[in-house]
Every structure is written in C-alpha cells, then in structure tokens.
Amino acid sequence: MDHVWVPVRLPLGDKSYLQDITVYLIKTDTGVILIDSGLNVPESYATLTNLLDQEGYRPEQIDALLLTHYHLDHSGLALRLQKKFFTPVYIHRNDGKVLEFFRKHVGSYTDCVEEFFSTFGIPDQTLTRIKRELEPFQELLVGPSEMQTLEEGQEFETVSGNIAAVFTPGHTPGHVSFMHTKTRILFGGDFLLEREFPHVGIFPHTQQYNPLKDYINSLEKIRKLRVSQILPSHGKVIRDPERRIADVYGFIQNKIADIYHLLKKGPLTVMQICNQGFGYEHDALSCFFLLTLSLAYIRYLQEEHMVVAKRDKVGIRFTA
Numbered sequence: 001m002d003h004v005w006v007p008v009r010l011p012l013g014d015k016s017y018l019q020d021i022t023v024y025l026i027k028t029d030t031g032v033i034l035i036d037s038g039l040n041v042p043e044s045y046a047t048l049t050n051l052l053d054q055e056g057y058r059p060e061q062i063d064a065l066l067l068t069h070y071h072l073d074h075s076g077l078a079l080r081l082q083k084k085f086f087t088p089v090y091i092h093r094n095d096g097k098v099l100e101f102f103r104k105h106v107g108s109y110t111d112c113v114e115e116f117f118s119t120f121g122i123p124d125q126t127l128t129r130i131k132r133e134l135e136p137f138q139e140l141l142v143g144p145s146e147m148q149t150l151e152e153g154q155e156f157e158t159v160s161g162n163i164a165a166v167f168t169p170g171h172t173p174g175h176v177s178f179m180h181t182k183t184r185i186l187f188g189g190d191f192l193l194e195r196e197f198p199h200v201g202i203f204p205h206t207q208q209y210n211p212l213k214d215y216i217n218s219l220e221k222i223r224k225l226r227v228s229q230i231l232p233s234h235g236k237v238i239r240d241p242e243r244r245i246a247d248v249y250g251f252i253q254n255k256i257a258d259i260y261h262l263l264k265k266g267p268l269t270v271m272q273i274c275n276q277g278f279g280y281e282h283d284a285l286s287c288f289f290l291l292t293l294s295l296a297y298i299r300y301l302q303e304e305h306m307v308v309a310k311r312d313k314v315g316i317r318f319t320a
C-alpha cells in the first residue's frame with residue numbers, strides 16, 4: 001500500500017437502492033483501520049477481502065473497524081468480520097442503542113413502523129405497501145453484540161499521524177466522522193455528500209431525537225473545524241467543504257420556511273405535509289423515507305415553537 005489510505009468501492013448487490021459504498025483502509029503500524037464495512041452481501045465481502053489481499057493484509061490484521069453509523073450499507077459486514085476474525089468494532093453509543101432496538105425487535109421491525117406511523121394517521125393502504133417493501137431488509141438489521149464505544153475526540157494511530165472521532169449526528173443520532181489531524185481531511189461517512197442531501201428522518205428507533213436540529217448543529221461544527229476536504233461514503237470527494245456546507249444549510253433553511261408557510265394555511269396531516277412539501281412518491285420505499293423526513297421537519301418546527309399539533313376527528317394535524 002503506497003498511500004496512507006486506500007478508498008475501496010464495495011458493490012451493494014441488488015438489496016440496496018444505492019449502487020456502492022466507499023470504505024477506507026488506513027495503514028497502521030500493525031495492520032489497517034477500516035472505516036465502514038459495506039452491506040452484508042457476498043459481493044461486498046468478496047471485494048473487501050480481495051482488496052485486503054491485494055494490499056498484502058490478512059483480514060485478521062484489521063486493528064479496528066470504525067463505523068460512521070449504523071446503516072446497513074456501512075455496518076453490514078461488521079458481524080461477519082467480528083465472528084470470523086475477532087475484528088474490534090467501534091460505534092457511537094447512540095447508534096449502539098439503535099442496534100439494541102433492532103435486536104429487541106428482530107423479525108418485528110415492520111410492526112414497529114406500522115404502530116409508529118399509524119399514530120400519525122398514515123392510511124392503512126400506504127402502511128401495508130411500506131411494510132411489504134421493508135420486509136426483505138429485516139434480516140439484515142442484526143449486528144455485532146460486542147461493540148466498543150466511540151467517544152468524541154477519541155484518536156486512533158495511523159502510520160501518518162492520528163485520526164480523531166468527530167461526533168456529527170443528524171443523519172443518524174450517533175453519526176461520527178473521522179478527521180486526519182495532520183491534513184484536516186475528514187472521512188465523513190454520510191455527513192455530507194457531493195450531490196444529494198443526506199437523509200435526515202425520524203424513525204421508530206429514533207423517536208426521541210430532533211435530527212434536523214442535530215444536523216444543522218453538525219454542519220456548523222464542521223464549518224468551524226475548517227476541514228480541508230471531505231471523503232464521503234458515496235460519490236466524489238468534496239474539495240470545497242465550506243461551499244457545500246453553505247449550500248446544504250441554505251437548502252434546509254428554505255425548506256423549513258416552505259413547510260412553515262404551508263402550515264400557516266391550516267392544519268395538515270403528516271401525509272399531507274409530505275405530499276405537499278416534499279412531493280408525492282408512489283414507490284412505497286421512497287414514500288417511507290419522505291414520511292420520516294417530513295416528521296423531522298415537523299419536530300424541528302415544533303421544538304422551535306413555530307408549529308403545534310392538534311388532535312381532532314381526522315387524527316393528529318399540525319398548524320403554524
């Protein structure tokens with residue numbers, strides 16, 4: 001391995017709507033650190049182990065698997081690596097709790113989704129379609145039982161200076177990025193992507209959070225850190241982080257204003273806010289993610305005291 005780190009593109013098979021994920025191998029004195037691990041599908045596993053082999057490493061030489069967050073395309077292979085090679089896996093405690101939730105509800109996650117969404121009056125027909133689409137993912141939610149907790153600022157040695165954990169919640173409650181302290185290059189996971197906006201939503205397993213607020217704070221935190229580049233998990237390197245942060249920040253502020261104005265015109269259900277504010281999606285999986293996104297904006301506006309919830313004969317409706 002000539003460089004200090006190597007980006008590795010892992011295919012995600014046909015179970016994900018994303019094509020691939022970039023994970024990073026970083027050289028240490030004794031082996032490598034791996035940032036994220038790919039989906040638990042044979043394609044991801046084969047590509048990862050072949051690349052390690054090409055670079056002259058055995059899988060046992062992964063000193064640490066650092067998970068930016070507990071999403072299937074990032075954390076999927078963690079269990080397999082831990083079982084087979086005793087790889088130490090690190091994650092932030094908030095996403096560790098998400099993993100516990102999945103473990104507790106193994107095989108019944110779609111029922112949790114149904115129960116959670118039905119409190120907001122999402123129509124049964126929509127719920128049935130969403131449940132059907134989510135079903136195949138249930139078996140992939142299981143993760144390692146033993147994880148080390150990542151703390152803010154925790155450092156890991158590489159052959160060229162340390163990388164430090166930077167807590168960047170929003171996309172998930174325990175999302176962590178890693179900064180190479182010498183060059184200020186940030187391994188950003190899904191914190192910031194070059195083309196799309198990272199999804200921010202409220203799910204049955206993250207009901208207690210205000211993810212949009214967390215995400216806005218994370219944008220501000222990374223802006224102040226003045227990182228030199230961001231190496232994301234999907235898409236191209238972000239060479240001008242400050243500009244990209246400003247674009248995403250501006251987009252979110254406009255969207256907050258749009259939803260607020262929408263709710264000034266009268267009470268709306270979550271489904272109505274979703275359709276009118278974020279667009280109608282026929283595809284059940286897209287609809288699911290847009291509903292969770294709508295909930296994140298509603299939560300944000302509620303906690304800023306700009307929107308209130310009212311329960312009437314239609315169900316829960318929101319008004320500004």
Ligand SMILES: [Zn+2]
Binds near residue numbers: 069071074171190
């Ligand atoms: Zn993600």
